[in-house]
Amino acid sequence: MPHQQSPDSPSRPAEDAPPRPGPVAAGRHAVVSGASSGIGAAIVARLLREGWRVTGLSRTDPRRPEPGYTHRPVDLMDTAALPAALAGLRVDALVHAAGLMRGGRLGELDHAAGETLWRLHVDAAARLADLLVPAMPDGGRVVLIGSRGAMGIAGRSQYGASKAALVAMARAWAAELAPRGITVNVVAPAATDTPMLRDPARAGTPPKLPPIGRLVSPEEVAALTAFLLGPEAGAITGQQIIVCGGASL
């Protein structure tokens, strides 16, 4: 029988209403890769503020002062090191934000760089999820940081291909995990104001200012990621959500 709300108790939530926002993250635990810089660091800061415990992964330890933060230094391309780096972790959420940008047009493609992009963006995501998601409780969350470059941008074919692969992987995992209430989504930013934009190795492919007239901020990407990790996003899965300031219009 459907829930009947009496007129004198208007604030009583329906039984199937989504949980309300608030300090809902208390005690929840997320692993965030790319935690030492840029978007990953902004996601860590946001989650800590919301009451999450966070384990960060990256080669550099950002030495964050918050008590809820633990760092496990690891090179995500060192596949042999990953199981030990994740040993003993049983987490509610995984965010894969580690990444880098390498570009080049046809005739000048750097195939070693292409392999690095695949290993860091796609293979590392697959290995992290493979190690962490089976032990994740029902209702868990996975967010992969993609790129609007997944749609195809001149001079960024290998980068875009590695980010497009994340969308296919997220959709496949979303279908596998929906019965457990675990969601998997891709957050795909355009040019975001992080140290990556100033990486000398990408000097040949400068970022393009989005039509909103400014770069996306890492905090904006973090806010969307935090929402997707939260209780109100339980029905959003298998999606790529683009944060581009109009760049993809």
Ligand SMILES: NC(=O)c1ccc[n+]([C@@H]2O[C@H](COP(=O)([O-])OP(=O)(O)OC[C@H]3O[C@@H](n4cnc5c(N)ncnc54)[C@H](OP(=O)(O)O)[C@@H]3O)[C@@H](O)[C@H]2O)c1
């Ligand atoms: N900034 C943008 O315009 C933009 C736009 C679209 C998408 N994205 C995506 O957003 C994500 C974060 O980028 P960002 O702009 O925040 O870059 P960033 O500031 O350069 O940070 C990159 C992060 O990845 C980590 N990392 C790189 N190689 C690693 C490795 N081998 N092992 C472990 N960690 C590694 C770095 O840590 P260590 O160096 O300490 O290892 C760092 O924490 C990337 O996936 C990127 O593709 C960025």
